[in-house]
Amino acid sequence: MPHPYELVLNFRSKVPKSQQPQRSRSGCFNCRKLKKKCSEERPSCKSCQTKCIPCVWPSSHAKSMPKDYKIPPQDPILVTRKREAMHAIKKILPKATTLEEITKVQEAKLEACELELPSTPTTIKKDPETPDYRALDLHSAGRVQPLDELGLLLNDTASINWDQSPFQQHQQDTTNIDNENDPVSLSAIDNYEDQLPLWIPISTSRKETFITACAVGLISALAPQYTHPLLHASSTWTPFVKMNPIIERVTEASGCSFIAWEKPDLIPLAEKKYDLAFNELFGYIRTHELETKDHLWLGAAFQLLAVGSKTVWTFRDKRRIDNLKGSWKLIKARIAQTESSTSTSTSPISSLGISNISPSSSTSSKDDNSPESPPRGNFDDSTVASDYSNENLKMEVENSLLRNEYKDDLASRFERGWIEAFIYQYGMLLLIDDVDVMGLPTPFEVFSLVRKRIKRPLMNCDIAWMNHPVFGASFDAFELACKASYLMRHLDHEMTFMAAHKLYDVVQSYQLPQIPAEVVNNPESFNRNRDSALMSEVMLRAVKILLRKIINLRLDETDIVIQRDLEAALHKLTQITRCGQVMGISSWPLFILGLTAIKDEHRDVIIEGCMQYGEVCQARYIYTLIDTLKIAWGMRGDTYTTARGLNILLETEILDRLIL
Structure with missing residues (x-):
């Protein structure tokens, strides 16, 4: 069943009509005769280039194909050009082992394209939404x-x-x-803020x-x-x-x-x-x-x-x-x-x-951050959870008032992505390392300091959460994930149980991101923002599972509520575009959801999500996550522990070898 935000209506209470596919009639006669898709590239389409046949196009006044039209035979000149181009590539390709030789192969391919195509320039369509840098x-x-x-x-x-x-x-x-370490000079650019x-x-x-x-x-x-x-x-x-x-x-x-x-x-x-x-x-x-x-x-x-x-x-x-x-x-x-x-x-x-700060400096002080001392930071209502509904509404109003007036410079725009990138890398450490021992602040300190700065829109976007270049609609969900991860590593603290209950109530009452009607009418913007909203719900489900485990450590992955949240999260995960860019922040929820998977079909979805994350980020360290999940599933043994499922979260020896 589709989510309610997928059926958002406009203000006239009419469902937006989907565009009917229109069949193109501007292809060449050869592709029409063969009844195949034409690339519509003049003067010769890709299909005719591959077959080495002349590409015949309709005239401006008569676009219909004659009934007795026959596909012309191969042109010997085009065949000779193609053979010469392929011979030039094969002559260099077997010897290409270094980066310099690979560059020669690329140049040979460019020359091959020049030999194969006529000298007539090809018109390139420019996307009007792409800025001219x-x-x-x-x-x-x-x-x-x-x-x-x-x-x-x-x-x-x-x-x-x-x-x-x-x-x-x-x-x-x-x-x-090597000999290529000399710095390359950078040319002066006027109006650096506008001309990037x-x-x-x-x-x-x-x-x-x-x-x-x-x-x-x-x-x-x-x-x-x-x-x-x-x-x-x-x-x-x-x-x-x-x-x-x-x-x-x-x-x-x-x-x-x-x-x-x-x-x-x-x-x-x-x-x-x-x-x-x-x-x-x-x-x-x-x-x-x-x-x-x-x-x-x-x-x-x-x-x-x-x-x-x-x-x-x-x-x-x-x-x-x-x-x-x-x-x-x-x-x-x-x-x-x-x-x-x-x-x-x-x-x-x-x-x-x-x-x-230096590579040889100690990571913490024994007086302030010893393992025996309690975790730093306050656990009151203001630091444990914020009023997310009012803050998001305020951000939407400020975003709509910006219009097209961009008063922020490059420094402000860079700081937004820089702080969010720090929060993401910092959040990946909270579940597998003790930040108190490392000398890093607690997530309660981090978000109390940077939240007001991050929740201020810089640009007028279709949706306010687009002002988060790293998290998108998942910023609030990731904040809850960071705080839940910190509580998981400090179960012996007297305020952990109270804080976990507070966060669990926030997750239960959190209002999921909604996509406005004007974005629904734009297919490209809707699909990309839809992926961000889906990832937010997936992360919230994972946070709920982790908090439920913190509140009751005797619970395991067979709990009915946990399995219900797992199925709902995996259903949303499968709706995200395959290898979409939002999968770049999916490693944390994939790990939590993977620990609760007991069915083979659920585990297959988790493994597929891990492979998509590795493909998007080019990160082979994702295999450390897969190996940890296999230990939790009982598919491989380990000398450190016999724990399975969510109990892996209590084994620090296993988590120390995990890279998120």
Whole structure:
């Protein structure tokens, strides 16, 4: 049965009429004769190119095909061109083992296309909704901006002498892995806030290939939701990838580790590049005085390293924790700067403790965060759960009042995705690690500080939740998931039972996201926002199951209420578009739902969802989740525990080996 929000009516109480499919009559005569779909590409469609036959098109005054029309025979000239093109590809393809040789294969394929197609240019239809970004010139003579001139993110850029940059001396002290580590200069772009660069997908060197992989692949996975074009990660994160040598090296390392999952030959190089970027970033923080305006490129570097740490084969959880600690200190510094009237743009971040972060520093203090001490943070009504209905209604009103007036700059748009990316990576740790021991804040502290900032719309979107580039409609559900995960790791605290009951009541009464009628009439916007709303309900069902387990630890996966929630969640999960971008935040609910699956058909749906998550995020660490689920299902043994089902959540030895 469809969900009520799928049957939303417009204000005239009429169901929107579906568009009737119209049969195209502008194809070539050959495709019409064969009764097959024509690509309608002039001067020759793809079917005629493959068959090497002349493509015959109807005239402007007579579009009907003659009754006695016959398909012409193969053209010997077209056959010869196609054979020459295929021979050129086969001559290089068997020898293509490195990235440089693969580039030659791509060039040969482009030449083959030029030989196969006539020289007549093809008209490309441009999507009117796609913003017209300015291309980024990688070979211009511009110079990288030093740290004291990072105002380029808020103002127009200006050429700075490279000899005066504080990065130069630090660059000479590092060890080069290959000969392609020299920084590439970034051309000056006027009106940086409005003219955002679009990354060039064709690279000319191995270094550019890694940077492109990070800009196009890894960064795009940071914001999986359907959002405003100016809030997408490609518009807010990509401008920083070559801002200075430090962030450029971080981007290169992240891109190399991203490709290494598909190219095992790059694994040793990816590990070396990641180690170099990690040590270089924290080494610069220790040796230089940082300004509060530096939070932009530092925040991007911390989050890229936090995400990239999971894609490196030699994964070490401490590195991800160090990067998340750095991001959290930057977030607190930024919020304190904007809310305090006495702070200026030149106040040092080091006063907030950012300079004390280093790979070798201890993760916590024995006095404040010892394992024996109770968890930090208040468990009162204001921190456990917020008034979600009123906040969402207020956000909808503010979103409608924005109209098309965009007053926020690139810094504000970047901060929205940066803070949400931190919350997601931080939330993945709460169920498998103890944040009190690691020195990270509790989720009650995090959301009480950033919630008002995140729930403020920046752009006028079709739906207010589109202002969340990472979570979409699932922001409230993920907040509840973070708090429930924290309570699961602190069952011995005296306030855990009360807080779990409070959160359970909130989940029971939470109003599911609704799609307005004007969005229903737009098929493309409706389908993408529908996926976000479905993922929100899936996550809420998983939160409800986890809270029910916290309230009564003797419950197992055979509970009737738990199985009812599981079936409802899997029903919504199967309605999400296959390999849709919203699957990029599905690892947490898939894990909780997988622990409660007792039927084979339910387990198959969970495994399929895990594979979709791995395909969307290019993350093979999803197999750690699958292995954990197989232990919970009794399909494989383990030397640490004999627990099954939801009782796996009580086994820290199993959770320590899980990567989410």
